[in-house]
Ligand SMILES: NC(=O)c1ccc[n+]([C@@H]2O[C@H](COP(=O)([O-])OP(=O)(O)OC[C@H]3O[C@@H](n4cnc5c(N)ncnc54)[C@H](O)[C@@H]3O)[C@@H](O)[C@H]2O)c1
């Protein structure tokens with residue numbers, strides 16, 4: 001085993017075969033040409049994951065090209081360009097203040113230039129911007145490029161409800177997996193220990209170990225001493241959890257803001273977990289039920305998001321202030337996005353299309369509260385009235 005593999009502890013013993021994780025031991029010394037990596041997105045999570053990736057690319061030059069580009073949606077910050085601030089002071093002062101970024105992470109405002117000759121793209125933007133980003137990238141990305149989506153949400157359109165990784169694959173013709181877990185960005189950026197799940201299917205045109213991206217390469221790219229990665233195959237399972245826990249977190253924020261306490265929040269999470277699993281079973285039958293319970297992307301992410309994520313904070317403020325969702329998001333998040341606000345609408349539209357609204361009373365209640373001003377205090381009845389578990 002190479003020194004790099006040894007340092008990464010990428011042996012089969014380290015991986016839990018019972019959870020269908022990747023288990024082969026591959027010498028990373030065998031990498032034919034180091035993989036060049038770009039991160040698209042520079043928000044709270046975008047910048048955090050770019051930091052993680054840049055640390056590993058610098059640490060394993062036999063596997064990755066050390067220089068990592070991060071595409072930045074350019075902004076003016078008190079007369080200075082955000083990209084210039086990042087490249088000179090090595091800090092994203094707007095979206096991840098107080099965190100020093102590695103000097104091999106280079107901010108680039110030119111989207112097309114940022115993916116030139118790249119081997120791996122990590123997508124990490126609020127999901128409402130994905131269609132425009134993909135349409136700009138079309139024709140500029142080689143089909144052999146591999147991608148990981150760190151986005152949490154769905155694309156709902158003419159093709160029905162789609163995973164964002166599938167949307168990227170369809171739009172750009174590249175294989176795309178996902179990364180999702182119990183990962184509040186600032187905690188990861190501060191290097192407090194957490195876990196995450198990466199899911200990736202090896203594509204039919206896989207070029208072979210050492211030449212192409214596989215589970216080992218992805219583990220090397222994302223695993224840090226403070227950020228423990230498990231690599232599995234269930235892209236649908238981890239993506240469904242990641243998208244829908246944000247809707248559940250809004251429900252938790254409502255009951256907390258009303259002053260109802262921990263029992264009410266736990267009740268919302270219980271109902272929410274059931275609806276997440278039901279959604280997976282109905283619309284993505286390829287997703288595996290154990291992912292919801294065993295992976296960081298499952299119930300662990302539900303718990304952390306409902307405790308300390310942005311969605312719960314926005315919903316709490318809605319309840320305590322009486323302001324609408326968009327005002328609360330603006331007031332609290334300084335340009336960041338509470339993705340559950342968009343996801344609950346997408347889910348509602350999809351469920352209406354297929355006549356399944358009544359199967360998901362919590363998702364529907366959250367949508368009605370956010371978009372149609374339904375009283376939050378009626379949430380228990382809204383869930384109860386539609387509860388399918390009643391005899
Ligand atoms: N922040 C977290 O704790 C966290 C953790 C895990 C996953 N996620 C997920 O990661 C994804 C990205 O979240 P984030 O926290 O990096 O973003 P964010 O919520 O911090 O959003 C801000 C980003 O949006 C960009 N932006 C604004 N307008 C834009 C436009 N018109 N086009 C393109 N980009 C624009 C900004 O430049 C900035 O980079 C989301 O799907 C989120 O759910 C977030």
Ligand SMILES: O=P(O)(O)OC[C@H](O)CO
Nearest residue numbers: 181182183184309310311
């Ligand atoms: O801050 P939120 O609500 O977007 O959630 C953050 C992460 O998704 C937690 O894993």
